[in-house]
Each structure stands twice: as structure tokens, then as C-alpha cells.
Amino acid sequence: MLPTFVIGLREGLEAVLIVTIVATFLRQNGARLRGLWIGVAAGVALSIAVGVVLDLVEQSLPQAEQEALETVIGAVAVVFVTGMILWMRGHARTMKRELEAHAADALATGTTTALAVMAFLAVLREGFETAVFLLATFQHATSAPTAVSGAVLGIASAIVLGWLMFAGGVRINLQRFFTITGLFLVFVAAGLVLFAFRTAHEAGWVNVGQGRTVDLSWLAPNGSVRSALVTGVLGIPADPRVVEVLAWAAYLVPMLALMLWPASRLPGHATAQRLRVGGAAVAAVAAVALLLAVPMPSRSATAATAATAAPPTRSR
CATH class of the missing domain: 1.20.5 (Single alpha-helices involved in coiled-coils or other helix-helix interfaces)
Structure with a gap:
């Protein structure tokens, strides 16, 4: 629940902040907000449609093809969240000024069409990223209903915060907020990298580096709080393989170094x-x-060791 809550809160707040900043600017300049809300509604509807279609397509595929699609979705999600984290790290301080400048240019045209398109594209970008990232996270969540509840609660919290900021009652340090949530999402994304290599193996795409590393069943027994933290939040299975650990570390270490490096x-x-x-x-x-x-393992060797070396089939 925690990863999906943070994803929903972070991504939702980004979209809400964009809409709030533009709406506040337009209200201060006496402009109508109807075009803005039309663009927001269209972006939200299309984002939801993307998530639903991807989930339906995945469920209709055979097992191996499902694993392949999950790998692709996981890889795309990692790319999206990495780009989002890095972009916000460099633009959190100037986002308000940049958005107001774009809104002023759109307002100068004398129509609401440009504002509607601006809101639509902003919400669609954040919504599409959220849909893909949440779908990838749902795929290895220990409890799907709990994960969905976390996402809904996070998005709802973002909407409430956005409304309070629009009404002028709440101010938050955006730079600190995005830094803290960015660090957390780096660990979530590293878990998605590891998970993508596991589904890639189950799809038959990655057959190297499948040797066992450590047994973490003692650290994260099934059904325990520690399992929810290690597996559900960090995405680390009880039996990580060599290639999975290498991929996890190759993503996590540089990203943490980049996030913690002084901006100056x-x-x-x-x-x-x-x-x-x-x-x-x-x-x-x-x-x-x-x-x-x-x-590369031979077909005979793979068949002979499949019962003992293959990762356990994930429940759906």
C-alpha cells in the first residue's frame, strides 16, 4: 500500500500543482476557468482509459506473453519515473514561474482553447505516467486490493492538498517534498528493475545469471510485516538471482548518488x-x-534444472 500511496500522492500532486498554479493565475487575471477544467477532465479520462486497456490486454494474453508485457510495462515505468524524478529535481523551484509564463502566452491569444490544450497535455502526461507506474507496481504487489486502495488514497490526498493550496490555506515546501518522495521512489523503481528481469526470465528473454544469491526467507517470511516492507515496498524477492541483484544495484547506486549529490x-x-x-x-x-x-545455458541443461532452479511461479 505504501508504494502505491506515494506514487499516487507524488504523481497526483504534480498534476494538481500544474492545474492549481494555472487556475490561480487565471483567477487573478479575471479569466474564465471553463476551458482549463475541460482539458483536465479529458486528460484524466484518457489516462484512466490507457490503464484499463493495458490491464485488459495483459489479462487476455497467454502466460508467457503476459510475462513479456509485464517486462515491457516495468521497463517503461522505470524510464518514466526516472525522468520524472530528475525533471522535478531541477525544475521544482522554477515550475510556478514557467507555468505562469505559458499561461500568460495562452491568455494573450484571447481564447480558452490554448489553455484547455495546455491542461489536457499536462494532466495526460502525469496521468499516463501514473497509470503505467501503478500498473507495474500492482503486478508484484502482495495484495492487489490494498495496492489499489493506496493509490486511490494517494491521489485523493493530492487533490485535497491541491484544493487547499488553491484556496490559499496551505503552503508546502515543494523542493523538500519532491526530494523526499524522489528518494523513496528511487528504491521503488529499483525494485521494478529487479522485477522486470524476473519477468523477462519467465518470458524466456533473459536466461543468463540465474544462479541463486542469498536466501531472504528468514528476513521476509510470507505474510509478515517485514515481507510487506522488503517485497511489497522495495520489490526484493526472497530468492534474488545474480542478474537481478546486478540490475538492481546498477540502477540504485547511481540514482542515489545523483539524488544526494549537492545541487551546488x-x-x-x-x-x-x-x-x-x-x-x-x-x-x-x-x-x-x-x-x-x-x-548461455543449453536447452538440455535448462530442462534438467528447471524444477530446482526456476523461480517460483507468481500467484495472480
Whole structure:
């Protein structure tokens, strides 16, 4: 419940903040809000439709294809949440000023169409990210109803906070809020990375690095609070495999370093671009090295060890 609550609160608050800032600006300038609310409603409806369609498509597929689709959804969710965390880290302080400038430009046209489109695209972006991220999180939640309840409660809390800010009764430190929730979501996203490698193996896409690492059943026994924390929140199974641990650490360590690095000591644009290119090159070389160094299991060996080495089938 906690991961989906934070996802719903964080993503919902981003969308609500955008709408609140624009609505406040328009109210102060005596403009009508009808076009804004039309765009918001359309964005919310389309976001819900995307989530429902993805879930229906997944449920209609055979088992192996379901695992493949879950892998793709998990990978897309990780990309979305990573981009969202990094974008908000750099734009939380200037978001209000940037949005008001866009609203002023739209208001200068003398119509509400531009404002409706602006609200629609903003809500659709956040809503689509929320739908994909929540769907990926639901897939490995220990209790689907509890996960859904957490998401609904988080979104409802975001709406209430947004309304209170719009009414002028509440002020929050957005920079601190997005930093704290961003750190938490880094761990959730790392769990999604690990989970994506497991579903990729179950789909037949990843067959290397399936050796056992540690047995965490003592730390997270089924049905315990510790299991809800370790497996449900952090996404770490009781029997992590080698490739899963490597992928989890490869995502978590750099992201934590980036999030905790002082903003005043961040590299300039040119240096950051070189670091991104260098990091991508290192990752590509490491991937090729792993592909060459780790032998692919033969079909006979895989069949002979499937009963003892394959991860347990996840309940649905």
C-alpha cells in the first residue's frame, strides 16, 4: 500500500500543482476557468482509459506473453519515473514561474482553447505516467486490493492538498517534498528493475545469471510485516538471482548518488553531457562483456534444472 500511496500522492500532486498554479493565475487575471477544467477532465479520462486497456490486454494474453508485457510495462515505468524524478529535481523551484509564463502566452491569444490544450497535455502526461507506474507496481504487489486502495488514497490526498493550496490555506515546501518522495521512489523503481528481469526470465528473454544469491526467507517470511516492507515496498524477492541483484544495484547506486549529490556541485551542461555519453558507453561495454563472459545455458541443461532452479511461479 505504501508504494502505491506515494506514487499516487507524488504523481497526483504534480498534476494538481500544474492545474492549481494555472487556475490561480487565471483567477487573478479575471479569466474564465471553463476551458482549463475541460482539458483536465479529458486528460484524466484518457489516462484512466490507457490503464484499463493495458490491464485488459495483459489479462487476455497467454502466460508467457503476459510475462513479456509485464517486462515491457516495468521497463517503461522505470524510464518514466526516472525522468520524472530528475525533471522535478531541477525544475521544482522554477515550475510556478514557467507555468505562469505559458499561461500568460495562452491568455494573450484571447481564447480558452490554448489553455484547455495546455491542461489536457499536462494532466495526460502525469496521468499516463501514473497509470503505467501503478500498473507495474500492482503486478508484484502482495495484495492487489490494498495496492489499489493506496493509490486511490494517494491521489485523493493530492487533490485535497491541491484544493487547499488553491484556496490559499496551505503552503508546502515543494523542493523538500519532491526530494523526499524522489528518494523513496528511487528504491521503488529499483525494485521494478529487479522485477522486470524476473519477468523477462519467465518470458524466456533473459536466461543468463540465474544462479541463486542469498536466501531472504528468514528476513521476509510470507505474510509478515517485514515481507510487506522488503517485497511489497522495495520489490526484493526472497530468492534474488545474480542478474537481478546486478540490475538492481546498477540502477540504485547511481540514482542515489545523483539524488544526494549537492545541487551546488552539480556539473555544468557540457560536463553533464559528456558524463551521460561516457556512462552509456561504459554500460554498453559492460553489457557486451557480460554477454561474452556468461555462457548461455543449453536447452538440455535448462530442462534438467528447471524444477530446482526456476523461480517460483507468481500467484495472480
